[in-house]
Amino acid sequence: MSRVRAVIVLVCASAASxxxxxxxxxxxxxxxxxxxxxxxxxxxxxxxxxxMLSTLDGESLWTEKAGDAQKSCxxxxxxxxxxxxGVAARYPAYNVARKAPLDLSGQVNACRTDQQKAEAFKxxxxxxxxxxxxxxxxxRGMPVSPPDDARLAPSRAxxxxxxxxxIGQLNFSCAQCxxxxxGKRLGSALIPQAHPNAYPIYRLDWQGMGSLQRRFRNCMSxxxxxxxxxxxxxxxxxxxxxSHRARGMPVETPGxxx
Amino acid sequence: xxxxxxxALISLPAKAKRGAVIEIRAMIAHPMETGYRPDSQGRLAPxxxxxxxECLFEGEQVFAADLxxxxxxxxxxxxxxxxxxxxxxxxxxxxxxxxxxxxKRRIEVE
Numbered sequence: 001m002s003r004v005r006a007v008i009v010l011v012c013a014s015a016a017s018x019x020x021x022x023x024x025x026x027x028x029x030x031x032x033x034x035x036x037x038x039x040x041x042x043x044x045x046x047x048x049x050x051x052m053l054s055t056l057d058g059e060s061l062w063t064e065k066a067g068d069a070q071k072s073c074x075x076x077x078x079x080x081x082x083x084x085x086g087v088a089a090r091y092p093a094y095n096v097a098r099k100a101p102l103d104l105s106g107q108v109n110a111c112r113t114d115q116q117k118a119e120a121f122k123x124x125x126x127x128x129x130x131x132x133x134x135x136x137x138x139x140r141g142m143p144v145s146p147p148d149d150a151r152l153a154p155s156r157a158x159x160x161x162x163x164x165x166x167i168g169q170l171n172f173s174c175a176q177c178x179x180x181x182x183g184k185r186l187g188s189a190l191i192p193q194a195h196p197n198a199y200p201i202y203r204l205d206w207q208g209m210g211s212l213q214r215r216f217r218n219c220m221s222x223x224x225x226x227x228x229x230x231x232x233x234x235x236x237x238x239x240x241x242x243s244h245r246a247r248g249m250p251v252e253t254p255g256x257x258x
Numbered sequence: 259x260x261x262x263x264x265x266a267l268i269s270l271p272a273k274a275k276r277g278a279v280i281e282i283r284a285m286i287a288h289p290m291e292t293g294y295r296p297d298s299q300g301r302l303a304p305x306x307x308x309x310x311x312e313c314l315f316e317g318e319q320v321f322a323a324d325l326x327x328x329x330x331x332x333x334x335x336x337x338x339x340x341x342x343x344x345x346x347x348x349x350x351x352x353x354x355x356x357x358x359x360x361x362k363r364r365i366e367v368e
Contacts, residue, residue: 047269050332053287056265207289207331 023179023193028249031257034183034192039204043256051133051202051254054126054209058134061127067118073131076115084138086145089251092240094151101155103239105132105211106231123230129200129209136200136253144197144251146243159241162234168225174238189258195246196239198255205258212239262289262306263357264332268349274341276367282313282321285334286351286359292327308333310352316345341367 032040042048063074077083091104102110108131109120121128146152163174177186178194185191199212206214213235217227228234264287274280286308293305305327313321321337344366351359 047267047283048285048334050285050287050334052267053265053285053332056267057287204330 021179023182023245025248028195028246029182029193030195030197030249030252031192032198032252032255034190035256035258039256039258043198043252049202049254049256051200051209051256054130054200054202055134055137055254057126057130058132058137061131062134067112067116069115069117071116073111076111080135080138084135086139086142088132088136088253089139089142089145090147092152092155092236092243093147094149101152101236101240103212103236104135105129106236108132108135124211124214126209129211132211133200133209133254136251139251140253142251143248144243144246146240146247152240155237155240156244158234159237159239162238163241168220168223170223172223174219194242195249196242197246197249198252198257200253201255201257203257209254212242261353261355261357262291263308263351263353263359264288266349266351266359266361268361268363270347270363270365272364273366273368276342277340279338279340280365281336281338282347283334283336284311284313284349284361285332287332288351288353290327290329290331290333294327306354308351308353310350311335312350313337313339314348314350315339317348320347341365343367 032043035043042050046052059080061073062080063072065072065075074080088104091107092101093107094100095102095107095110097114098110105121105123105128108128112118113120121131166173166176174194177191182191182193196212199215200209201215202209203215213230216235216238217230220227266284266286268285269283271280288308289306290308291303291306293302295303297303307327307329308325311321311323311325311333312319320339321335323335325333345364347363347365349361349363
């Protein structure tokens with residue numbers, strides 16, 4: 001039964017992908033390429049990039065003992081610049097204990113509850129964003145490298161189906177803007193290709209840090225759809241699909257976006 | 259450091275030629291709550307902004323600024339200074355809650 005359902009999902013996904021034009025691999029552009037020169041300069045200069053303040057918090061959280069186990073991230077993993085190099089570029093990844101794909105912040109919280117015996121960080125909390133940004137920073141410049149893992153395939157197919165699914169009162173899919181109409185304007189805003197390679201980001205509009213899921217929720221309320229809650233399986237599926245779609249693009253974490 | 263006052267990022271050269279003009283950049287993590295925004299309960303969030311920044315070289319003020327609610331979160335200030343001697347620079351921020359943050363950096367002349 002579940003196999004039948006999986007096949008139906010795959011069929012739907014491939015039918016949907018025919019309906020819109022996927023961005024060709026050599027035509028892909030990072031969100032940074034759509035920004036003003038001033039915003040790009042802000043991202044490129046570590047002393048002007050406000051997201052670096054968050055990575056400093058992440059650096060001290062890395063060595064802070066927490067939970068009943070009284071262990072820090074560093075007690076198990078060692079110094080992050082070595083142990084976390086390239087790790088964020090591989091997420092979302094399949095977690096064997098959870099039997100499910102986890103994104104990076106999901107993995108941080110899995111470590112918190114399972115290893116440190118501490119309470120999970122709240123979604124979008126300053127600590128969770130800071131640790132994610134600090135871990136992400138260790139992969140900066142490395143290519144987005146989604147694992148070649150068959151256990152991620154159902155999630156990726158589901159993510160691609162969601163990508164092409166029309167939603168909300170405005171009845172738009174992600175693909176209609178970000179595959180079919182990137183580079184054009186929506187109101188005054190330039191439509192980017194929606195790659196996940198700079199998250200978590202400092203968004204000037206937010207005056208603060210935010211995750212990819214926060215960005216998804218922004219877009220969903222933009223098309224007047226009911227946004228999924230943080231941590232929803234749909235978001236993980238979209239993240240798995242988007243990391244595949246951005247494979248090979250350099251990680252920019254922690255990015256700045258307008 | 260207390261309340262909303264967060265970490266600071268300061269950029270300046272470690273060494274400069276005597277008489278050279280250097281650029282100093284200072285940024286501090288602060289939400290710069292304007293006092294005009296409603297919170298999730300619909301109440302106005304009280305104003306809490308960094309209202310004063312000062313930079314002192316060996317106790318002598320070289321740059322100061324009064325800040326107002328139109329400033330963005332995490333205010334970033336860039337200014338220049340002529341280096342006549344080596345010494346210590348102190349950077350001070352004060353916010354509406356009275357919280358202070360101070361960072362120190364040394365500069366050498368060559």
